Amino acid sequence: MIPLLLFFLQAADPALLSQQGAQALRAQRFNEAESAYRQLMKVDPANPMWRMNLGITLHAAGRYAEAVPEFSQFLKTNPPPGPAHLLLGLSHLKLKKPCDAIGPLEKAVRWNRDQAQLELADALYGCKRYGPAAKAYEAALTTTRKSPAVARQAAHCYWNARQYPEAKRLFAGLPLDDPTSQYEFGDTLVRLDGPEAGLAYLQRAAESLLPARSELGKALLALDRPAEALPHLEAAAAADPALLLPLSKALRAVGRTAEADAAQAEYKRKLTQER
Amino acid sequence: MRRCLRKPFRRVALGLLALSIFAADLPFSLVTGEGTRHPLPAAMPGGIAVFDADNDGLLDLYFPNGAPLPAGLKTSPAHSNRFFHNDGNLRFTDRTAAAGLAGSGYDLAATAGDYDRDGLTDLLVSGLRGVTLYRNLGQGRFADVTSQAGLDNQSRWSVGAAWLDYDRDGHLDLFLVNYVQWNPATERTCVVDGRPDFCHPRFYPAQPNALFRNNGQGRYVDVSKASGIATHPGKGMAAAVADFNADGYPDIFVSNDRVFNFLFQNTGKGAFEEVAFDRGVAAPASGDPPSAMGVDAADYDNDGRPDLIYTALRDETFPLYRNQGADFQDAAVPSKMGVLTRPMNGWGIVFADLDNDGWKDVAVARGDVLSSRGARGEKVREPLSWFRNLGNKQFALGGNFAAPPAQYRGLIAADLNNDGCLDLVATALSQPARVIAGNCPAAHNWLKVDVPDAGARVDVGSQSRHLSSTQGYASSCQCPLHFGLGLATAVDVRVTWPSGRVREWKAVKPNQTLVVPR
Secondary structure (H helix, E strand, O other): OHHHHHHHHHHHHHHHHHHHHHHHHOOOHHHHHHHHHHHHHHHHOOHHHHHHHHHHHHHHHOOOHHHHHHHHHHHHOOOOOOOOHHHHHHHHHOOOOHHHHHHHHHHHHHOHHHHHHHHEEEEEEEOOOHHHHHHHHHHOOOOOOOOOOHHHHHHHHHOOOOOOOHHHHHHOOOOOOHHHHHHHHHHHHHHHOOOOOOHHHHHHHHOOOOHHHHHHHHHHHHHOOOOHHHEEEEHHHOOOOHHHHHHHHHHOOOHHHHHHHHHHHHHHHHHHHHO | EEEEEEOOOOOOOOOOOOOOOEEEEEEEEEEOOOOOOOOHHHHOOOOOOHHHHHHHOEEEEEEEOOOOOOOEEOOOOHHHOEEEEEEEOEEEEOOHHHOOOOOOOEEEEEEOOOOOOOOOEEEEEOOOOOEEEEEEEEOEEEEEHHHOOOOOOOOOOOOEEEEEEOOOOOOOOEEEEEEEOOOHHHHHEEEEEEEEEEOHHHHHHOOOOEEEEEEOOOEEEOHHHOOOHHHHHOOOEEEEEEEEOOOOEEEEEEEEOOOEEEEEEEEOOOOOOOOHHHOOOOOOOOOOOOOOEEEEEEOOOOOOEEEEEEEOOOOOOOOEEEEOOOEEEHHHHHHHHHHHHOOOOEEEEEEEOOOOOOOOEEEEEEEEOOOOOOHHHHHHHHHEEEEEEEOOOOOEEEEOOOOEEEEEEEEEEEEOOOOOEEEEEEEEOEEEEEEEEEOOOOOOOEEEEEEEEEEEEEEEEEEEEEOOOOOEEOOEEEEEEEEEEOOOEEEEEEOOOOOOOEEEEEEEEOOOOOOOOO
């Protein structure tokens, strides 16, 4: 009975509890740390740092959904940009809510760009805001976390945002050893400089990527090479009814008139239904 | 009557490629009626009609205008359609009230043509709830004769019209370009990039265009069904009329918004056959129908056949179709227009020889379709641009005109000061309409041919043009046909009327207007 009483008397001391919580957190004894910080919130409710530390504990324990309200509550005290913004953003990202992560991560970038810039870019990308994501990835290239993968992601985002000159600028400095980059760079060149310019990259990507076959087929047709375009358009048309029109043109150009008529009729039927 | 002495707001140093010497604002701004919501019609104003209303030899300007939505009724002078009399030297006077052309509804397009053959150019105004026909009474006055003429577009939303003599009886018939079915009660709110904005056209049902036959006695008969026009519902944005297959009868191309375009081929028997697929103009070669906007038809490669170009939105490119006789070639790639126009949002577009070198260039009114209050903000504004025809079936970017970026819509190229060099007039959403004076090389000659009948074809040397009442987006130019001649000092001219009658002139001297009587 006496030792138990002593424990509670000691535990009620905020300084001691804080020390215990910090030690437990460092040692990854998350339940102990959580308990300490919850007690601190009761005995010293005026100090928002206990809630912040509780959030950190929950985040570190992988309990992101529980960490979010603690960080959010802490941020209502309007602290300057700091780790809570970063961790709240990261919790949202872990919970696959990238759009919710953007606001806190934008503030976290002001606190520590090195740590938060890439995460902000990921959040923007996850939220399908490709233009801002591309700029954020490019900004991350000026931090210590720069890498070819980040540059490639920036280029990918510019391509998604249809900002082709920027995509071209970045792709041009990359090794382009994967089919997706080859496809996106090839497509970028077709759009900026015409079909001839992107042909080589599309041809390499087309060996493994269906979208690349689609663009390659259209590029070859535009270059008046229907026989070469045909197999690519045939392969890709099943997934994209709009390709039935270039396919019908290619078929007609090589003298397969009946098939061309059928493809055109199918194109008309499918796109009329779609729209 | 308010006299508008326009002051040039900007003078630009002339570079090698600079064509415009100055641009000036007119005291007219397009009212969108957008309000706090984003009703679709607010994206669509508006065009221009350029015509000589009083036969004084100077081209006057008419601007249809919007109104507050959803009612679509004009409630203040700011919503008024405006008529500006050309006083010469690029000065204009507002004579809207005296002319009786203020309008009352939400208007978008105006099309000039002498429908009653009295020698005075009349005006058809297209709007959200139908059309209005203004008969030119002379003395600068017009009268609304819509009911007497029997014109009833059944309250459909019309964004353009074309006067044409489809049955070659000598009287101007009327084709109406109808857009989508729009009901303010069921208007939805759409979100683009996280912000409320205009909705995609797929949310609005298509509707057919309309054709009215002129009975020669001032009345029109709806022949939409009998002619086959009504059996093709679409989302029409603009029309181009020309004899595309050289059979002597005018055909009609209609640019449709995100659905297949139409090419109504005149059978010569009072009907039309829709042949866009057969002729290769239903959609670009990629197979994805773009947001087709304004359209123009003219012979850009001087092979004697009218070609087609229309605007679309960013990353769609502006499709250019080269008329090969039996069908059209998608010329976006070989002409370079595909690459050049990919970053652009376009509305009005015209083939016009801006430097009088004998090759028709292309001018375009640019501006995003999205709301300036939406996610893109100021980025919705774009410049007025032009593309130089290199004379080898290719174009190069000519540059931007000396006018600030805006959400431009209507665009017409016309010689407003009779100096033989084409000027431009452009409208913009919530911004002043702009006149941009042309500045052609002095060594280049020109010829204008003033022929009164829509559909007439004029051949000047190796060039050809037909008089079309409709041009670009929601716009019309009942103007003398303009030909740049380069260094040529004499040209042969031939005029072919819709009836088949031909008249020829040999070795015509340049730098004059050849007036061809009816």
